[in-house]
Amino acid sequence: MPLPIIDLFAGPGGLGEGFSALRQNGEPVFKIKLSIEKDEHAHQTLQLRAFFRQFPDGSVPDEYYDYLMGAISREELFKRYPEEAEKASLEAWHAELGGKGFSDKLIDESICVALGNRTNWALIGGPPCQAYSLVGRSRVIGAGGQAAYELAPQHDLYKHYLRILAIHQPPVFVMENVKGLLSAELKKELIFVRILKDLEHPLGAIRWAGAAANGEPLEYRLVPVAPETGALVGYVDPEDYVVRAEDFGIPQARHRIIILGVRSDIKSKPEFLKPMKARVNIEEIIGDLPRLRSGLSKEADSAEAWRDVVQGLTTAKWFGNGELTSEMREALASASKRVGASLDRGGSFVLGNIRPERHATWFHDKKLKGVCNHETRGHIREDLHRYFFAAVFARKHGRSPLLEDLPKSLLPKHQNVSEALKETKFNDRFRVQMAGRPATTLVSHISKDGHYYIHYDPAQCRSLTVREAARIQTFPDNYFFEGPRTQQYQQVGNAVPPLLAHQIADIVAGLMQ
Numbered sequence: 001m002p003l004p005i006i007d008l009f010a011g012p013g014g015l016g017e018g019f020s021a022l023r024q025n026g027e028p029v030f031k032i033k034l035s036i037e038k039d040e041h042a043h044q045t046l047q048l049r050a051f052f053r054q055f056p057d058g059s060v061p062d063e064y065y066d067y068l069m070g071a072i073s074r075e076e077l078f079k080r081y082p083e084e085a086e087k088a089s090l091e092a093w094h095a096e097l098g099g100k101g102f103s104d105k106l107i108d109e110s111i112c113v114a115l116g117n118r119t120n121w122a123l124i125g126g127p128p129c130q131a132y133s134l135v136g137r138s139r140v141i142g143a144g145g146q147a148a149y150e151l152a153p154q155h156d157l158y159k160h161y162l163r164i165l166a167i168h169q170p171p172v173f174v175m176e177n178v179k180g181l182l183s184a185e186l187k188k189e190l191i192f193v194r195i196l197k198d199l200e201h202p203l204g205a206i207r208w209a210g211a212a213a214n215g216e217p218l219e220y221r222l223v224p225v226a227p228e229t230g231a232l233v234g235y236v237d238p239e240d241y242v243v244r245a246e247d248f249g250i251p252q253a254r255h256r257i258i259i260l261g262v263r264s265d266i267k268s269k270p271e272f273l274k275p276m277k278a279r280v281n282i283e284e285i286i287g288d289l290p291r292l293r294s295g296l297s298k299e300a301d302s303a304e305a306w307r308d309v310v311q312g313l314t315t316a317k318w319f320g321n322g323e324l325t326s327e328m329r330e331a332l333a334s335a336s337k338r339v340g341a342s343l344d345r346g347g348s349f350v351l352g353n354i355r356p357e358r359h360a361t362w363f364h365d366k367k368l369k370g371v372c373n374h375e376t377r378g379h380i381r382e383d384l385h386r387y388f389f390a391a392v393f394a395r396k397h398g399r400s401p402l403l404e405d406l407p408k409s410l411l412p413k414h415q416n417v418s419e420a421l422k423e424t425k426f427n428d429r430f431r432v433q434m435a436g437r438p439a440t441t442l443v444s445h446i447s448k449d450g451h452y453y454i455h456y457d458p459a460q461c462r463s464l465t466v467r468e469a470a471r472i473q474t475f476p477d478n479y480f481f482e483g484p485r486t487q488q489y490q491q492v493g494n495a496v497p498p499l500l501a502h503q504i505a506d507i508v509a510g511l512m513q
Contacts, residue, residue: 002031003512004118006111006170008097008125008161010035012045012481012491014473015124015176018501020053021476022509029509030122033114036107038096041483042491048480050088051078060367060478068372068480069349097160104163111168122508123165126176126496127158158195159206165261166202169218172508173261175199176496179242181257192238192257196222199261220261225504226273243500246438248273249359250497251280252472254441258504268511273503282439282456284357286468289371290350293343294387294462295378303341309381310339310388310461316410318385323407328396335392335458346375346465356471362499363471365478373481373488374467377450384461386410386430387450391458394432400454402427432456433464439472447489466492474499 007016019030032050037043052060067077078085093110095102115121158175165173184191198205200220224240226248245254260270295301296309313319314333324332351370356363379387389410393401403411404427412429433439435456446453450463464472466481466488474497481488 002028003509004033004115004121005030006114006121006123006164006168007032007035008123008164009127009157010037010042010046010092010125011039011495012037012042013049014475014495014498015126015174015501016046017049017475017479017498018496018503019122019124019505019508021498021502022505023057024509026057029513030505032091033121034093034110035091036093036095036097038094038099039487039491040094041487042494043092043094044482045480045491047088047092047094048074048482050092051081051084052478054081054084054087062367065367065369065478068368068478069370097157107164108167111164119171120512121170122512123161123168123170123173125161125174127161128494162198162202163206165199165220166206169202169263171263171266172511173199173220173259174504174508175259175261177257179255179257182238182242196238196259199259219264221264223260223262223270225258225260225270225507226275243273245497245500246279247275248500248503249276249280250438250474250500251282251285251358252439252442252497254497256496260504260507262511266511270507270511273507279438280358281436282433282472283435285359285471286356286464288354288356289374289465289468289471290346290352290354291343291457291460292346292374292376292462292465293460294376294384295345296384297378297380299381301378303343306384307339307341309384311336313385313388316385318407318409321407321409323409328393331392331396332389335395336388338459339388339461340459343460348372348375350374354477359474359499362474363477365476368478371467371477373470374465375485376462376465377485379450379462382410382412383451386412387454387463388458388461390430390432390454391456391461394434394456395458398434400428400432400434401430403429406430428452430454442469442472442493444490444493446493447486469493473497 005019010016016032016035020032022029035046037046063077063080066072181192199222226243227240241257241259242255243258245252293306296306349370349372354371390401429451431452432454433456453464455462469492473492473495481491
């Protein structure tokens, strides 16, 4: 019988997907019994995936794929399979921990019902991390000062995780957060040091919860899953909790804190993640996807108009005013000739025969006759020129350009651009995802604009699609993201890479069996 999982702050379900996908002798090792997410669109994604998992491997009905293709509605899909839809609804909760209408008592009762009489289970999740990231801290402090940062509600979100840990005392837990947590301070105390102490002694940290706890107030030992130094010699340095995803087959330089907590009465020692010999680069993961063009925004869009705008850069002021080297001018002119009007902008579902070079069995579903969530954004014509310049520059020089590499007359006329040029802060405002390398870290900001996520192919002249971002995050191709496109990007950017979670799940399974 699969081991139960409770997933808090689940997002679109990346961490849970990795655990749910683990198989031994063809049978699932884990089963999510309850996942909780407050965002409406992420919850819709989570619920749809919960529906998908109600069916045995290889037995997902054709109607699911009809829904991905837009042939039937979500309502019709659930209507045809009411039992599975009801189970998915019971599994995936749209709720906010500590929010209105969802008291601690209700959450605790729901966890107990979900677990039944099972005592061997795992708690997983990552409290929202915006207040701890370097960018998030900068934004909050910049807007309201240090006092505003210390009052930010995100600081208390992990306490909901901690309270559930204290009350229900699972044998194992997994907690994920941003690397910026290592240096974040609150009232002159390092937040991460406090969190580690709290997680080791959750009942001591949540004293008022002690009377309601199940069993003895046990402690947890905290284990890094990919230590570089400390844990190998008996000492754990805080940096040892940082997992560098690109070392473990994830096509992205994503560095995140992963804490594995093992209840003190469990004497088994966990394994560590095993680095892969060769890193996975971006082309090996998204190179098979249908080629698309971006769109024109704030003016009439068509394939021909888009082509004319991109090719028209050779007549732009910045191209011919002497700011470019002759080699760069020649490279741009040559590349612009390969821009045509044959590409479209994709859509919610695009027919095609797709199969990536790496991790094909993880991504590919033979019943899926194309790719979903693969639709491009529109960009103003000035940004199209910037994207094209950046992609050609990256191809020629082997690196993404900095702001000072762009012709001055091509730069946006924003005050923060001037500041970036002076301070070198956020100086890589137009960042190309370099061919031949893992992508840079995907974050929720991808929902705002595509400047940090420019496709390496100049002829497509665009930012990444949701599906390309999902591939980089290692979501299987049959994983559909609900909601408006902006919300889809945000879900993907905030998620834990499922393929990394899958490897962590294997470590957890070794402790619990």
